[in-house]
Amino acid sequence: xxxxxxxxxxxxxxxxxxxxxxxxxxxxxxxxxxxxxxxxxxxxxxxxxxxxxxxxxxxxxxxxxxxxxxxxxxxxxxxxxxxxxxxxxxxxxxxxxxxxxxxxxxxxxxxxxxxxxxxxxxxxxxxxxxxxxxxxxxxxxxxxxxxxxxxxxxxxxxxxxxxxxxxxxxxxxxxxxxxxxxxxxxxxxxxxxxxxxxxxxxxxxxxxxxxxxxxxxxxxxxxxxxxxxxxxxxxxxxxxxxxxxxxxxxxxxxxxxxxxxxxxxxxxxxxxxxxxxxxxxxxxxxxxxxxxxxxxxxxxxxxxxxxxxxxxxxxxxxxxxxxxxxxxxxxxxxxxxxxxxxxxxxxxxxxxxxxxx
Numbered sequence: 001x002x003x004x005x006x007x008x009x010x011x012x013x014x015x016x017x018x019x020x021x022x023x024x025x026x027x028x029x030x031x032x033x034x035x036x037x038x039x040x041x042x043x044x045x046x047x048x049x050x051x052x053x054x055x056x057x058x059x060x061x062x063x064x065x066x067x068x069x070x071x072x073x074x075x076x077x078x079x080x081x082x083x084x085x086x087x088x089x090x091x092x093x094x095x096x097x098x099x100x101x102x103x104x105x106x107x108x109x110x111x112x113x114x115x116x117x118x119x120x121x122x123x124x125x126x127x128x129x130x131x132x133x134x135x136x137x138x139x140x141x142x143x144x145x146x147x148x149x150x151x152x153x154x155x156x157x158x159x160x161x162x163x164x165x166x167x168x169x170x171x172x173x174x175x176x177x178x179x180x181x182x183x184x185x186x187x188x189x190x191x192x193x194x195x196x197x198x199x200x201x202x203x204x205x206x207x208x209x210x211x212x213x214x215x216x217x218x219x220x221x222x223x224x225x226x227x228x229x230x231x232x233x234x235x236x237x238x239x240x241x242x243x244x245x246x247x248x249x250x251x252x253x254x255x256x257x258x259x260x261x262x263x264x265x266x267x268x269x270x271x272x273x274x275x276x277x278x279x280x281x282x283x284x285x286x287x288x289x290x291x292x293x294x295x296x297x298x299x300x301x302x303x304x305x306x307x308x309x310x311x312x313x314x315x316x317x318x319x320x321x322x323x324x325x326x327x328x329x330x331x332x333x334x335x336x337x338x339x340x341x342x343x344x345x346x347x348x349x350x351x352x353x354x355x356x357x
Contacts, residue, residue, distance in 0.1 A: 001348070002090040007070030009086060012095040013041070014063045015107035018055065020148060021168065022119035029144065031119065035063055037167070039303050040080035043073065051155035055111055068102065079303060081345035088347040111159035115152065116198075118167030120145040122174040125200055125241040127227070129268055129316070130305045134241060137175045145176040153188050160189055163218075164196040172203035184214050197222040202242055206253050216259060223264040223298075224251075229276035229283050237272045248287075255291050262294040269346065270302040270316045271325065278335040281342065299336070299344035319346060 014035040021038060023030040032038070033046040033054050045060040047053055054060070066073035077083050082094035092098070122137045152160070171177045186192075195218035197204075209216075228234035231244035254260065265284050267277065281297050288295050304313045314320075318329045333349055336342055 001088050004087065004090050005070065006072060008099055009092075009096055010067040010099050010102055011036075011072065011075070011082070012097055012107070014060070014067055016109065016113045017095075017115070018045075018112040019116045019167065020119045022121070022144070024121075029140070031144075031148075035060060036075075036080075037116075040076055040083070041074040042076070049151070051151055052111065068099070079301065079345060081298070081300065081343055084345045084347050085343075093343070109159065111156045113159065114162040114164065115156065115160060116164035116167050117145075117148070117152075117177070119148060120166055120174045120177060121169040123169040123200075124173045124202065125170065125239055127239055129227075129238070129270065129302050129308070131307050135169060137173075142176050145174065149176065149180050157189050159191065161191050162194040162196065163189075163192065164198060167198050170200055170203065171197055172199060172208060181215050182212050184218075192218065194221065195219050198225070199223070200225050200239065200242065201250050201254065202246055204250050204254060209253075209257070219257075220259055221262040221264070222254075222260065223266055224254075225266045225268070226280070227266075227268050227270075228273055229279035233273050233276060238268070238270070251287055255288050255293065260293055262296065263288070264296045264298050266298045266300060268302050269299050269318065269344075271318045271323070272316075274318045274325075274329050274332055277332050281336060281339050295341060297339070297342045299342065299346065301345055319349060
């Protein structure tokens with residue numbers, strides 16, 4: 001950790017961004033809204049079904065006021081790669097900006113410019129890091145997600161420039177999200193210019209894409225979660241339900257979509273895949289080096305989802321010095337420090353090597 005004064009910095013997210021989540025309980029589900037990923041900033045701003053009231057709520061105001069006074073209220077310096085980079089290296093990263101760049105006309109808004117929908121957890125995979133089984137499209141889930149999408153249109157449609165979905169499941173698998181993507185109308189979102197897809201890419205085939213022509217002009221960027229660099233790790237350890245050959249075929253198709261400018265490939269670092277980090281970088285480079293697409297590799301620490309036991313999480317946290325394989329992990333981390341197109345939240349273990357590639 002370096003000696004810096006946080007009063008000299010702020011994060012853009014609380015001023016321009018919001019995420020939607022849903023907590024599932026035995027009694028039903030609870031809607032939540034945040035100004036960032038809740039693993040990065042955990043302040044829930046949901047106070048009503050009126051999304052404008054949430055955006056202007058007291059919890060939201062306190063977070064923004066904190067960012068303008070050097071108090072990053074609710075921010076997690078371990079999980080957030082940008083905050084982590086700032087306090088451990090002193091370097092700006094992602095949404096972190098110098099306080100001198102704060103402009104009220106740019107950052108005091110009636111609604112978010114960017115939102116991310118993470119509340120629909122329907123997915124065709126059952127990855128050990130987040131669930132124990134495939135989460136289907138239930139009637140309740142479908143109704144609630146459709147209601148949320150209608151509310152976003154009603155309250156944020158006029159200001160929304162970027163829509164990110166889905167952070168909680170698979171957008172191409174979720175029935176209401178797939179229907180939304182297929183039928184989106186420009187008049188409902190007049191200033192929208194970007195739809196970012198967060199997908200495992202297992203369903204992103206040429207056939208499905210041909211049915212979604214309405215979103216083709218908007219999809220210039222996507223995040224693809226893979227978490228492996230080999231068929232065995234992908235199919236048997238990290239992405240259960242996935243098919244490596246299907247993924248490779250879909251990635252080849254995606255690499256030829258002309259509108260796409262940037263692809264982020266995310267890799268959740270854990271005990272059963274950390275030895276493939278550099279191999280993952282080289283794999284993506286091989287698959288996309290023939291294209292003009294800007295590729296970014298994002299390594300992230302595995303977080304403890306409700307489905308993971310404390311004992312299992314302890315084993316998965318490869319970056320903990322108490323982990324028997326910790327020093328092997330540090331050696332693997334050293335290998336990826338030289339690549340320019342890599343970002344991560346593991347900086348406290350860095351040896352700060354110069355990036356040469």
